[in-house]
Amino acid sequence: MHEQLKLSNQLCFRLYTVTRLITQAYRPLLDPLGLTYPQYLVMMVLWEQDNQTVGDIGRRLMLDTNTLTPMLQRMEREGLLVRTHGISDGRQTLVSLTKKGIHLEEKAKDIPACMSQNWHGDTMSNDQLNSMVNGIDTLINGMR
Amino acid sequence: MHEQLKLSNQLCFRLYTVTRLITQAYRPLLDPLGLTYPQYLVMMVLWEQDNQTVGDIGRRLMLDTNTLTPMLQRMEREGLLVRTHGISDGRQTLVSLTKKGIHLEEKAKDIPACMSQNWHGDTMSNDQLNSMVNGIDTLINGMR
């Protein structure tokens, strides 16, 4: 038996699991808004700055168009945003929020606080949280 | 603009992203073995202890049968394992490694070291790594 192949020794398995559990925890909060977690990420990008191209959003979320395009199409069907072909550059697709998409921000504004409360609210110190965030940023930058 | 809805403030987005990047980083190592990352997790569970039920594996990976059954069926088609109906309990499905599955451990044994090298190898201290692992365990236990 190879010790290093034990599940308990693996950081990656922990990250994989905690990410799934977090996504599940978001569901009851996002379901009423008609959003999935990845769609919520797209909405956050657009709430921060409207009228971005598919590429802009992709760079922000580190996702390629093979993931984004079908997702944006679904969100367009839901009436959250519209996709218009670029004026200056005919290759680009510009993504803009609809009124429905804009108004959704108001309903979403308490979700972050609600989520933090849910987990690290009581069990985790701010120091522990910050060192985790830094550690993850180190990982992300190291492999980008 | 709601400050708390900014992407940069979100631990979850970091976890989501780093998990995707890690899975991508595994690919070149796992492709030669004919495994995906989730399949690699299943193999680690079985290398640690052969002949487990679908439920055993699921509890270990915190995955339900709606994810595991199709995955195990694919792995059975690849000849990595066999699924036999339970003898004592007729409801259970027992998962056992084939010779091919057993021999694969030898080829996989250097993957963990290779992966650690890839990221935190140089950029991350052991202390930082440990505090991350503890932080994630705290999160996982807090929301399970």
Place this chain on the structure above:
DNA sequence: TATCTTTGCATCGTGAACGATATAAATTAT
């Protein structure tokens, strides 16, 4: 024994991820 409930697994449908490939517009090179 007959019925009810629980348990273990399978199936289905939808929404991601992502490698591979395609396509048209824009840019560069010849």
Place this chain on the structure above:
DNA sequence: ATAATTTATATCGTTCACGATGCAAAGATA
């Protein structure tokens, strides 16, 4: 200006993740 290359999206196929549902075996209750 024509051809070659790059860029921005889109499409396709496969694998996961997961809620919902189905079903048969096992266990509990009447």
